[in-house]
Amino acid sequence: MRFMMLMIHGGYASAAPDAMPSAEAVEVMMKYNEELKRAGVLLALDGLHPPSTGARVSFKGGKPAVVDGPFAEVKEVLGGYWMIDVRSREEAIEWARRCPAGENDVIEVRRVQEMNDFPEDVQKAVEGFSRLMD
Amino acid sequence: MTTAATIEAVWRIEQPKLAARLTRTLRDVGLAEEVVQDAFVLALERWRQDGIPHKPAAWLTRVATNRALDRLRRTVLIDGKHRQLAVDLAELERAMPDTEAALDEDIDDDLLQLVFTACHPVLPAEQRAALALRMLGGLSTPQIARAFLVPEATVAQRIVRAKRTLRDAGIAFETPRGQERRERLGAVLEVIYLIFNEGYVTSSGPDWLRADLSNEAMRLGRLLAMLMPEQPEAIGLLSLMELSASRFGARTDGAGNPILLLDQDRSRWDWSLIRRGLDGLKRAMTLAPTPGPYQLQAMIAACHARAVSAAETDWIAIAAYYQALALAAPSPIVEVNRAVAAGMAFGPAQGLAIADALRDEPRLKDTHLLPTVRGDLLAKLGRMDEARAEFRRAAGLTGNERERALLLARAGDDETNSG
Numbered sequence: 001m002r003f004m005m006l007m008i009h010g011g012y013a014s015a016a017p018d019a020m021p022s023a024e025a026v027e028v029m030m031k032y033n034e035e036l037k038r039a040g041v042l043l044a045l046d047g048l049h050p051p052s053t054g055a056r057v058s059f060k061g062g063k064p065a066v067v068d069g070p071f072a073e074v075k076e077v078l079g080g081y082w083m084i085d086v087r088s089r090e091e092a093i094e095w096a097r098r099c100p101a102g103e104n105d106v107i108e109v110r111r112v113q114e115m116n117d118f119p120e121d122v123q124k125a126v127e128g129f130s131r132l133m134d
Numbered sequence: 135m136t137t138a139a140t141i142e143a144v145w146r147i148e149q150p151k152l153a154a155r156l157t158r159t160l161r162d163v164g165l166a167e168e169v170v171q172d173a174f175v176l177a178l179e180r181w182r183q184d185g186i187p188h189k190p191a192a193w194l195t196r197v198a199t200n201r202a203l204d205r206l207r208r209t210v211l212i213d214g215k216h217r218q219l220a221v222d223l224a225e226l227e228r229a230m231p232d233t234e235a236a237l238d239e240d241i242d243d244d245l246l247q248l249v250f251t252a253c254h255p256v257l258p259a260e261q262r263a264a265l266a267l268r269m270l271g272g273l274s275t276p277q278i279a280r281a282f283l284v285p286e287a288t289v290a291q292r293i294v295r296a297k298r299t300l301r302d303a304g305i306a307f308e309t310p311r312g313q314e315r316r317e318r319l320g321a322v323l324e325v326i327y328l329i330f331n332e333g334y335v336t337s338s339g340p341d342w343l344r345a346d347l348s349n350e351a352m353r354l355g356r357l358l359a360m361l362m363p364e365q366p367e368a369i370g371l372l373s374l375m376e377l378s379a380s381r382f383g384a385r386t387d388g389a390g391n392p393i394l395l396l397d398q399d400r401s402r403w404d405w406s407l408i409r410r411g412l413d414g415l416k417r418a419m420t421l422a423p424t425p426g427p428y429q430l431q432a433m434i435a436a437c438h439a440r441a442v443s444a445a446e447t448d449w450i451a452i453a454a455y456y457q458a459l460a461l462a463a464p465s466p467i468v469e470v471n472r473a474v475a476a477g478m479a480f481g482p483a484q485g486l487a488i489a490d491a492l493r494d495e496p497r498l499k500d501t502h503l504l505p506t507v508r509g510d511l512l513a514k515l516g517r518m519d520e521a522r523a524e525f526r527r528a529a530g531l532t533g534n535e536r537e538r539a540l541l542l543a544r545a546g547d548d549e550t551n552s553g
Binding site for chain 2: 037038039040041042043044083085086087088089090091093094095098114115120
C-alpha cells in the first residue's frame with residue numbers, strides 16, 4: 001500500500017523566497033532518503049519552494065480567487081513529501097519516526113487512495129479518462 | 135505495551151540489514167538465518183513489554199550475535215568441531231557493534247553479497263525464492279507459504295535444503311565480479327521475476343491475483359536497482375515489473391473474472407507505476423544500447439502502456455522486439471508471444487505460421503498457451519471448428535480455474551458467433 005509522508009515544515013510559512021536548506025541538513029536528509037531506497041520502499045519524493053513564492057487559489061462563492069504568497073494567516077505549510085510503498089500503516093509510521101526532521105517539523109502520514117477503494121459509481125466516472133495523468 | 139504490528143514494521147525494516155550483517159560476520163547463511171529468527175522471537179517477547187529500544191538495529195545485532203556465539207560454543211563443546219568453524223569466536227566477540235553508525239558501514243556490500251548468496255544458481259529457483267523472501271524480504275515461513283499457496287512444511291523444507299546446499303557446496307559469501315557477476319546476476323533477476331509472476335497470476339488455485347508477492351518482488355527489484363545502478367538488466371526488470379503491475383487493477387472484473395489485456399479499461403491502469411516504469415526503461419536504454427531480455431520485455435510492456443487504446447498499439451514494434459527477444463533469450467514461450475504479435479502486426483495467417491511451427495515443441499505440451507493462441511488465430515481466420523477444438527484443449531490444460539472458465543466461454547462464444 002502506498003502512503004504519502006507530508007512534511008509540514010516548521011517556520012516555512014514565513015520563509016524568504018530564496019530560503020534553502022543548509023548543506024548539512026541536506027546531507028542528513030539524503031542519508032534518510034538512501035535508507036528508504038535501500039529498503040525498496042521509496043517511490044517518489046520532492047521538496048517544495050517556500051510558500052512566499054507560491055499562490056493560493058480559493059473558491060469561496062464558487063469563484064476562483066488568487067492570493068500570492070506569503071500567507072500570513074496560514075501556520076502549517078508543506079515543505080515536501082515522500083511517496084512510499086510499504087506493507088502496513090505501522091511501517092509507514094515507523095519510517096516517518098525515523099526521519100531526521102527538525103523539532104518544529106511535523107510529518108503527516110496519509111494512505112494513498114487506490115482505484116479499488118472507491119465505490120463502483122466513482123470508478124465508472126473515471127472510465128475513459130485514461131490519459132489524464134500523462 | 136507495543137503492538138505486534140508496530141514490532142513487525144520495525145522488524146521488516148531492520149531484518150534484511152541484520153541478515154546481511156550477520157551473514158558477513160558468521161560467513162554462514164544458515165546460521166545467520168537461524169539467529170536472526172531467534173532475535174525476532176526475542177524482540178516480539180521483549181518489545182511488547184518494554185517497548186521498542188531506542189536503537190533497534192543495535193539491539194537486534196547484539197542479540198543475534200550473542201545467539202550465534204552460544205550456538206557456536208555449544209557446537210565446539212559437543213562435537214569438538216572448532217577447527218571446522220568458518221568463524222573465529224574471539225573475532226566475533228570483538229566484532230560486536232557498539233554504535234549505530236558502525237552498523238551501516240558497507241551495508242550495501244553486505245546486502246549485495248546476501249542477494250548473490252541467497253539467489254545462488256546452485257539452488258533450485260523455488261528455494262532461491264523462499265530464501266530471498268525470508269532473508270531479504272523479512273517474511274516468515276507461514277507468510278511465504280500463504281503467498282505461494284503451499285503448505286508451511288514445504289517452505290520450511292525449501293529453506294532447510296537451501297541452507298544445507300549452500301553449506302555443503304562451500305559457497306563463499308562474496309560479491310562476484312566481472313563475467314561471473316553478469317552470470318550470477320541472471321540467477322538473481324530470474325528469482326525476483328519468479329516471485330513477481332507468482333503474484334501476478336497464480337498458476338493454480340482460486341485466486342487469480344496476488345499482488346502482495348508482486349509488491350515484494352518490486353521492492354527487491356528496487357533494492358537491486360539501487361545496489362547495482364550500472365546494470366541495465368536490473369533496471370530493465372524493475373521497469374518490466376512496474377509496467378506489468380500497472381495493469382493489476384484492470385485485470386479482473388467485479389466478479390473476479392480475468393479481463394485480457396486488449397479488453398482492459400485503460401483508465402484503470404496505474405499511471406504512476408507506468409510513469410516509473412517508463413522512466414526506468416529510459417535509464418536502462420541509455421546504459422545498454424543493445425537491450426537484454428528483461429529490457430526487451432519492458433520495451434514490449436511499454437508499447438502497451440503508451441497506447442491510448444488497444445487499437446493504437448504499435449504491434450509492428452512489439453513484433454520486432456519479440457524477434458529480438460527470440461534471439462537474445464530463445465524459448466518456446468517467446469515464440470508463442472511472437473506469433474501473437476506477428477498476428478496482430480501482419481495478420482492472423484502470419485501469426486499462425488509461427489504458432490504452427492511450435493506444434494511439436496515438447497516444452498509446450500502441458501500448457502494451455504499454444505492452443506489458446508492457435509484458437510484465437512484460427513478464429514480470426516474463420517476456421518471455427520478448429521478454433522473451438524483448440525480452446526477446449528486449452529481449457530483442459532490450464533490449472534487456473536478462472537482461466538479455464540474464460541477459455542470455455544470463448545469456445546462457447548465462437549459457437550454462437552459462427553451460428
